[in-house]
Amino acid sequence: MALPVEVAAPQNDFIIYGSSANVNKVSPGLWALGQTVWFIGKATVDTRRLFDLHTAWAYNSSQEFKEDNAMAFLRLWLTAYRSPALYADGLRDKPAPQWGLAAVVLRGLIDSLLLYLPIHLMGWQPPTPSFIPIFSTEHYYRTLIFIGPLLFLAHWLMSGAFTHIVLRLTRRRSDIDLILNILGMTNLVIAAVIIAWDWLCIAAGWGNQYILGISHLVIDTWGIAIAVIAFKRLLGVPIWLGILLQVLGIITWLPLGMIFMRSPL
Numbered sequence: 001m002a003l004p005v006e007v008a009a010p011q012n013d014f015i016i017y018g019s020s021a022n023v024n025k026v027s028p029g030l031w032a033l034g035q036t037v038w039f040i041g042k043a044t045v046d047t048r049r050l051f052d053l054h055t056a057w058a059y060n061s062s063q064e065f066k067e068d069n070a071m072a073f074l075r076l077w078l079t080a081y082r083s084p085a086l087y088a089d090g091l092r093d094k095p096a097p098q099w100g101l102a103a104v105v106l107r108g109l110i111d112s113l114l115l116y117l118p119i120h121l122m123g124w125q126p127p128t129p130s131f132i133p134i135f136s137t138e139h140y141y142r143t144l145i146f147i148g149p150l151l152f153l154a155h156w157l158m159s160g161a162f163t164h165i166v167l168r169l170t171r172r173r174s175d176i177d178l179i180l181n182i183l184g185m186t187n188l189v190i191a192a193v194i195i196a197w198d199w200l201c202i203a204a205g206w207g208n209q210y211i212l213g214i215s216h217l218v219i220d221t222w223g224i225a226i227a228v229i230a231f232k233r234l235l236g237v238p239i240w241l242g243i244l245l246q247v248l249g250i251i252t253w254l255p256l257g258m259i260f261m262r263s264p265l
Contacts, residue, residue, distance in 0.1 A: 073099065080189040080226055088230035091185060096177035097160075100184025104156045107184075107191040108149025114195055116144045119202075119264050126262035127209050140262055151260055152187070159183055159249040166245060173235055182230045183249075190223035198264055209263035220250060 076094070080087040091099075120141035129137040136143075160180040167174035194216055201207055201215075228242035237245075 069095075073102065076185065077103075077189060077192075080186070084226045084229045085233065087185075087189075087226065088182075088233040091178070091181055091230060092234055094181060096175075097180035097184070100156070100160075100177075100181040103184035103188035104153055105149065107188045108152045110188075110191060110195055111148050111152070112145045115198060115264060116141045116148060120145065124264070127265065128262055131259055141264075144260075144262065147260060151256055155253050155256060156180065156184055156187065158252060162249070162252065163245050166241075167235070167237065170241070172237065172241075175235065178234060182227060182234065186223055186227045186230065189226060190219060193222075194219055202264060207265060209265050212263050212265050217250075224250075 072094075076087060076090045076099075079090055120139070124141060125138055126140050130140050130143075157180075160176060160183055163179050163183070164174050164176045167179075197215065197219065198212065201212060207215075224243060224246040227246050228237075228239055231237035231242040231245070232239060
């Protein structure tokens with residue numbers, strides 16, 4: 001009678017390590033599949049964690065960047081009142097023409113919200129009637145709340161283009177982005193003073209629209225000096241040419257100002 005022969009099981013099984021209490025032997029194919037799934041899952045989790053960390057870092061960095069830019073903008077604005085030369089040097093490496101655009105938009109908002117809106121709510125009417133039939137004199141200050149910022153923006157672009165063209169025609173160095181930054185920031189510097197002066201005149205009951213207009217021209221002379229210093233230091237524009245460009249810029253504003261703008265007194 002033949003005795004049974006025991007055949008040893010093959011020893012090429014692989015082990016997937018789980019908990020120490022449950023160790024299972026599986027075939028090589030299933031082992032490879034399990035390891036692949038485990039690796040993909042782990043990589044997905046790690047990638048998601050890295051993405052979340054990067055998103056949080058990017059958000060915090062963008063917030064810090066915005067805060068730093070806002071503070072730098074405010075510091076440069078205030079520097080112009082203390083030292084025009086330092087103000088000009090500070091404009092050298094600032095984002096252009098983004099800062100100039102931001103300054104012009106802010107200037108328009110200051111005029112609209114801090115001057116025209118209050119006097120409109122008080123029921124005032126401009127001393128000079130409207131020249132535009134679709135804009136009634138009775139509610140003209142309300143109209144200026146909306147069209148004022150657009151007029152400042154248009155004048156900023158025209159002045160910048162005019163300055164750039166003159167510098168190029170005279171074969172001088174020019175940078176349209178930097179020009180727009182200089183004009184926009186300087187406009188904001190002067191506008192803040194003009195708004196404060198207008199309210200002082202309103203509160204004290206001084207003068208009329210003609211005296212107020214002359215006082216604006218005096219303040220504009222200070223603005224010309226600031227811009228001339230900036231053009232000299234940043235673009236090498238001669239003082240005489242800088243003054244001429246600024247005076248011509250004011251002259252180009254006069255038709256728009258006379259047609260659309262109105263004095264608060």
